[in-house]
Amino acid sequence: MTTVGVLGATGAVGQRFVQLLAGHETFELSVVTASPDSAGETYRDAANWGLDTPVPESIAELPVQPTTPAAIPDDTALLFSALPSDVGAEVEPALCEAGFVVSSNASNERRAGDVPLVVPEVNADHLGLIDVQRDARGWDGALVKNPNCSTITMVPTLAALTEFGLDRVHVATLQAVSGAGYSGVTSMEILDNVVPHIGGEERKMETESRKLLGEFTGAEVQHHDAVVSASCNRVPTLDGHLENVFVETSDHPAPADVAAAFEDAPTLDLPSAPDPLIETFTAPERPQPRLDRMRGDGMAIAAGGIQTTDTGIQYNCLAHNTIRGAAGASILNGELLAREGWV
Amino acid sequence: MTTVGVLGATGAVGQRFVQLLAGHETFELSVVTASPDSAGETYRDAANWGLDTPVPESIAELPVQPTTPAAIPDDTALLFSALPSDVGAEVEPALCEAGFVVSSNASNERRAGDVPLVVPEVNADHLGLIDVQRDARGWDGALVKNPNCSTITMVPTLAALTEFGLDRVHVATLQAVSGAGYSGVTSMEILDNVVPHIGGEERKMETESRKLLGEFTGAEVQHHDAVVSASCNRVPTLDGHLENVFVETSDHPAPADVAAAFEDAPTLDLPSAPDPLIETFTAPERPQPRLDRMRGDGMAIAAGGIQTTDTGIQYNCLAHNTIRGAAGASILNGELLAREGWV
Amino acid sequence: MTTVGVLGATGAVGQRFVQLLAGHETFELSVVTASPDSAGETYRDAANWGLDTPVPESIAELPVQPTTPAAIPDDTALLFSALPSDVGAEVEPALCEAGFVVSSNASNERRAGDVPLVVPEVNADHLGLIDVQRDARGWDGALVKNPNCSTITMVPTLAALTEFGLDRVHVATLQAVSGAGYSGVTSMEILDNVVPHIGGEERKMETESRKLLGEFTGAEVQHHDAVVSASCNRVPTLDGHLENVFVETSDHPAPADVAAAFEDAPTLDLPSAPDPLIETFTAPERPQPRLDRMRGDGMAIAAGGIQTTDTGIQYNCLAHNTIRGAAGASILNGELLAREGWV
Amino acid sequence: MTTVGVLGATGAVGQRFVQLLAGHETFELSVVTASPDSAGETYRDAANWGLDTPVPESIAELPVQPTTPAAIPDDTALLFSALPSDVGAEVEPALCEAGFVVSSNASNERRAGDVPLVVPEVNADHLGLIDVQRDARGWDGALVKNPNCSTITMVPTLAALTEFGLDRVHVATLQAVSGAGYSGVTSMEILDNVVPHIGGEERKMETESRKLLGEFTGAEVQHHDAVVSASCNRVPTLDGHLENVFVETSDHPAPADVAAAFEDAPTLDLPSAPDPLIETFTAPERPQPRLDRMRGDGMAIAAGGIQTTDTGIQYNCLAHNTIRGAAGASILNGELLAREGWV
Known part of the structure; x- marks a missing residue:
């Protein structure tokens, strides 16, 4: 031990x-x-x-x-x-x-x-x-x-999509209150409400994503050049960050191609590593925080709602923000x- | 009368x-x-x-x-x-x-x-x-x-932005349960949860927006050619739809230009018409559903969180879904x- | 098997x-x-x-x-x-x-x-x-x-108190929405709200408790003669019924005596039987539905807040309503x- | 002025x-x-x-x-x-x-x-x-x-019942988070939860009620001798305290007598005084915090669920805790x- x-x-x-x-x-x-x-x-x-x-x-x-x-x-x-x-x-x-x-x-x-x-x-x-x-x-x-928890929810899915040529990302997050710590969000702020701002969070998502997807040359990490724009919201859920992602890609993969890329995401033989890394749902109303945050003992990324757009794809992803995040x-x-x- | x-x-x-x-x-x-x-x-x-x-x-x-x-x-x-x-x-x-x-x-x-x-x-x-x-x-x-309620929340802000050349819209919605009617969303579905799908809603936003922003020739309405991609979510709030909007524009307005465009949106002299049409907040955590859905007796659009991106702007907007919506x-x-x- | x-x-x-x-x-x-x-x-x-x-x-x-x-x-x-x-x-x-x-x-x-x-x-x-x-x-x-789920939450604690002479029970319940089934409570009914009525529930608590605590003669069950008055409320929690109980007793046990009676409640050697049957908390703010409903894999009764009154005792109890209940x-x-x- | x-x-x-x-x-x-x-x-x-x-x-x-x-x-x-x-x-x-x-x-x-x-x-x-x-x-x-807000919700109803001979009161409260101030209850404490303890609240209800119902002799207030036992709970509502009250009375009024006593409660000719003081509902599921806390511009007491018991009556009452309370x-x-x- x-x-x-x-x-x-x-x-x-x-x-x-x-x-x-x-x-x-x-x-x-x-x-x-x-x-x-x-x-x-x-x-x-x-x-x-x-x-x-x-x-x-x-x-x-x-x-x-x-x-x-x-x-x-x-x-x-x-x-x-x-x-x-x-x-x-x-x-x-x-x-x-x-x-x-x-x-x-x-x-x-x-x-x-x-x-x-x-x-x-x-x-x-x-x-x-x-x-x-x-x-x-x-x-x-x-x-x-x-x-950061909101970055980690999205990045494994983006990594799986690099094969299609990752050009531009727009993402909106619906983040649970536990991400702010035990006293970070008061009940009066969040009951029957949404707070469309989490200080510093948007910049973290934009810069951390590019570093994670970057290439290590042996001396430094060259950041990925896809631009990421994020809007971050706090919602009245306890655990589990859900994210709506719009990705512009060079190729035009079909939803089934995207699902296959998610399902083929690499897994590791480590005690806490989930297998599969990304659980992909076909029912459009899934994943949901309460039902799916504990997939892979809270370490899996859940994805769903995959659709094509004129410039690429859109989908939703979810992870347990205090476990995987x-x-x-x-x-x-x-x-x-x-x-x-x-x- | x-x-x-x-x-x-x-x-x-x-x-x-x-x-x-x-x-x-x-x-x-x-x-x-x-x-x-x-x-x-x-x-x-x-x-x-x-x-x-x-x-x-x-x-x-x-x-x-x-x-x-x-x-x-x-x-x-x-x-x-x-x-x-x-x-x-x-x-x-x-x-x-x-x-x-x-x-x-x-x-x-x-x-x-x-x-x-x-x-x-x-x-x-x-x-x-x-x-x-x-x-x-x-x-x-x-x-x-x-x-539709989710369309109407966004369209007055898009109309105010047409002066900057409206090319492409990505939008994520955080919609209140009253939008589904009295029995539309069960408590077990939504407590401590988010549902990232509302049947038909995304298509409504995409098509209705283009018709509303279109030009009436005397014989027909020519739809606006901006493509709209939407992700719609149900969240545990009672009233008030909040939306995160990313707009690609031909021009590159500064946030102050956008705020000015919102504040200058035309108002009407009708009994239920709010003045201003769009209330614009500078505090980044506003507007919020519980605090701002009743602006203009529930008929105003509230906007905030205005930021520039490399390709245009992003902001949030909010309206009372069963009144203005x-x-x-x-x-x-x-x-x-x-x-x-x-x- | x-x-x-x-x-x-x-x-x-x-x-x-x-x-x-x-x-x-x-x-x-x-x-x-x-x-x-x-x-x-x-x-x-x-x-x-x-x-x-x-x-x-x-x-x-x-x-x-x-x-x-x-x-x-x-x-x-x-x-x-x-x-x-x-x-x-x-x-x-x-x-x-x-x-x-x-x-x-x-x-x-x-x-x-x-x-x-x-x-x-x-x-x-x-x-x-x-x-x-x-x-x-x-x-x-x-x-x-x-x-019924609300009855079963209270009765094991009442059974433990019979040694002190059980005369009269007043109980108020705070019941989770899952007790009404998947579609039983709409989100509009319960968000930011409490519903102080659950059809038939109060009568169930009053009559079932007396049958459960009654004596089987070999031919019939003679109901216990303690009168039970109940007020039942639906609250915005997913799982776990919490109950405030006031019991008039013949004896005047101290809180420690009550806690000891709860801790000594009999357990059974069956696969789903919890041990202890009643988990007793000294921190007055416990038990709480979210934190304690899964005690004993959802089969234990949690109790706390034990205090004496002029005519007996008061305390709170909690059980998982769709598991133990x-x-x-x-x-x-x-x-x-x-x-x-x-x- | x-x-x-x-x-x-x-x-x-x-x-x-x-x-x-x-x-x-x-x-x-x-x-x-x-x-x-x-x-x-x-x-x-x-x-x-x-x-x-x-x-x-x-x-x-x-x-x-x-x-x-x-x-x-x-x-x-x-x-x-x-x-x-x-x-x-x-x-x-x-x-x-x-x-x-x-x-x-x-x-x-x-x-x-x-x-x-x-x-x-x-x-x-x-x-x-x-x-x-x-x-x-x-x-x-x-x-x-x-x-205190929880006392004031109940006392006008108790005052209306003194004509029946007020002997003993058991009360359980379901209190909104605003009662604890803006930061008093964190979201992690209360989402999908109930907290069955509010420090000092139970003693306040027990002592303040007796002082309010007491008799002023010209030199001092002689407290009413009815014993009050209270259990206080925090629930996930924003505003409005709901209370389940069990009262033992000398007389045995019928529910209609109780309703009449509530409706006849005296009102005052002051700018903020509601008329009637107590709004009484016959539908057993009313009053509810979200629907009824603003009765009388937030200054009325709402009551309902009146039933007789073997020793007196039980009912529910509600008031807006930061307005009337x-x-x-x-x-x-x-x-x-x-x-x-x-x-």
Whole structure:
């Protein structure tokens, strides 16, 4: 078993990390950190546990540590970061400097030229940037990022469509409240309502998508040149981001070609990797967040509503935003790091 | 006062007609019809009233009539139709044949070449098609339609953008449950969920928009040539359709130019016409359904989130789907018909 | 394995039966019935599957049968009924007459003097009524009922309190929409709303509770004499009925005594029986439907908020209404019937 | 016009005060206060306005004042307090000391023996306590309170039932999220959920009800001796508290007697007083929050579901929690203070 830790383990995403790691087949969670206020408490007391399964007994009595290099045992092979981006920006480099490998969900440094932004089924080879990173920064550790939840929902489908020549993307998202953290969206904001704006989200989708679909030359990632325009909305669902995607393509594939491309998307032999990667529905009203977010234990992308337009295609895609879109994404990156020998 | 009637007055849209007409300054509601089962009951008993204002006392005791030409007094100058489209297809032509002028929200015949599809602030001149219709069909009456609720939310903004050269539209909708009628969406379908499909809605938006923006030659309407691609979603809100619109334009207007175009959209001097037609917000998180659907007494279009893209612009728009998008739309058409001398 | 069937397998409760039976350790589901319209279709096609796990593959291709004695193989040892009560009233007696043992969730005949109404942990001995029933009706089969979902949520806690002398019960329920079936509650009725009335529910709670807590003399069940008054509300939750209970007792137990009584409630060694039967929370804001409805795989009762009053105690209880409150209840009765040798 | 101010005008309840006072027939709102951070900003900028009507133009440009005696013009005849209770406890006595009359919605001092807790239609005579208060505290001003939103929903109905001999009350509440303020309930807490606990609420209902129904002797209020037991729940509705009430009475009135008592409840000739005070429904599924919270412009109590029990009666009642239950309650108290000559 590989010994791992979770940074920022008491928040909404942190809790999801703990839930997913509790029964993990190759990782053993032995360190949980939080803000200094909670340090010293048991995890059970420090976390205001909000998931619909009980706090894992194997973790409940762990003492919460402060999020500092000194507080983390040297033999912790891999750290998962559920930190807010401002805290991540401060602490993650210090941890990498101290020799830790960090698989992070925090948004800081996702755009940095020497930080791999990875979805294993899409661009596993970008991990090669770690060598560039270590050279540039003089680290023994490493920092690897997964993209934003709304990006990760769409990118595996775009990757499957590159064979048709990906020219231009318009996307509208319908995002669940859990993506904003436990207190991010108040009930008065969202009951009987929709909020057509999520700060920074549209730019993340536009830039992260192009980096993920880019080509790693050995020295840098050349971003894909398809332009992405996004409109992001918060809707009154708990979990599961649904996205309406319009893609202009060079070729003119039929819906069946698109479905076949989705079904043929590559899968990986890693503990958290779903098979198939993309579950494709023919009933036009599917996928739906409540019914389909747990496909592949929350790690699959669900797709449907495939239609042709005069300039390409349109379809819908869906993923569980705190599993495939956050904690599960970092864990899958951790599994890839382990298999590739980086930890 | 002009004597008017409402066909299909007991359903969700029918109730909205009754609510809006109860205190109307120039129309007096004197006839309400429903399915034969309810005929003879008082309106109060026949309608399972579901709005949050009481049944108007002036209407409550009206006897419900069957929806047939014989049951409607000859001196009823104008009929509003809240009928389901299959019933509308059967009954509306018979009523027009019998000499009644019908302002209809039902979707039947919206695409017919000799049926005016009208949003008064956008294409009032299309009423000229009534002469073509009367010639072709030998009617003394007339049939005028308003578009679908999701179309009407977007079209006034598109009309304001034609000055920039309207080439291509992608739109994603987030539609309220009241658009499907009182029993159209079950609670189990929509709580904690989104349904990314509304039967027929996408095609309606694509075709109706082009007819509304088209040019009336005196003999026919030449449809606008901008292609519209739509993705329609049902979300857990009660009233108010929000839409994310991406428009490719020939010119490259700045956001301020777009806002100015929206603010300058023409208004009409009719009892139900809002002023301004388009309320434009600068806060990016507005408009929102719960907060903004009642702008202009539910008749205004709210817009916001204006941004430029490489090929044009993107923005959000919102309208109350059962007022501006249905009952209010028909009533406004009726007011236009009255002012132009058709009733 | 015992061969079993589900009557009315395509509705909301029927689907829950299928889901729970798909991996059952002693029951093998081999027959599914529905209304004549669906007969002949595969289960996958006939059911508009609405649960968040996929249709079980082992059931998906079963042909749907009509709900008649002739259509059910003689070697089906046990039938579970998810029928609406009017259909149940017609078909269940015919099936019992034909020799089948029916464990039914339908509300017909729950009050009949010779029909056992059973919650295994509460009144397993009431199964003895089957002998009375067979004598009276000349059946080879048998009809056993579980109570209504709102009753079953409360009765195990009341049973645990009988030691303190149960005099009077006031209860208010907050019931999930799934209790009304897939189309029972429209979205317009319940979004941003509460409906303080569920037809017949209050009387069911009042009479079923007293029968369940009654004493079986060998010839009949003498109802418990505690009066129960109930107010039933529908709230916008998907699953899980929460109830506020006020109990007047002869003794004056402290909250700790009540908690101990709940924790000591008897459990059974049956495949679907939870252990503990009643999970008791000390945090006053628990249990909550979303977080706690799946305790004990949806078969446990959750309780909390225990306080003393001047005349007794008050507390809250919660159960999953379509598992412990419907399909799971019937299955547990079936497991008891099997263990006791009735099938 | 009487010049008035609102303390704590930018919060959820403060905004409701501003909305209701904007067009008030006898009060002119000229002072708005908030926390020191906002002082100096215009009201439009300081308030993150969250109601579905626009910020009143007459108030929007008022400069926000700090909540201190010095900042409030001496000629402000009446202050309404929407302060949090801890701030109220600090500031309200200082303002009364400085000579201001304060009609407060804050919960501090509601139980104090010399502070009138008033619902005008129920116990207007308790205002006489102001003399006791001035004697005891040496104030020129005065402090008057309205009860908690959940108390005020029920007490007018209890007052109407005293003629039948009020012995014992059990009540369960289903309370809207707006009662907790704009950020009081997160979306993750309440979507698809119910929270069966609201800190301190149950005790407030139990003690405030007895004070309101008590008798003012000229020197003190003797509390009513009926015991009240309450269970309080938060449900996913925006506005409107619904309550299930079970009352044990000395007499045994029929439902029609109860309805008559509700309909005969006294009304007052004050600008915000509804007529009737209690709207009584015969359809058992009414009242409902979404449909009936705006009865009497949000100031009426709606009641229904009246049934007899073996020991008395049960029924449901409903009120708009931020109008009749908060801002409107304080304003009505202010109107009573003005009519009685206290301001």
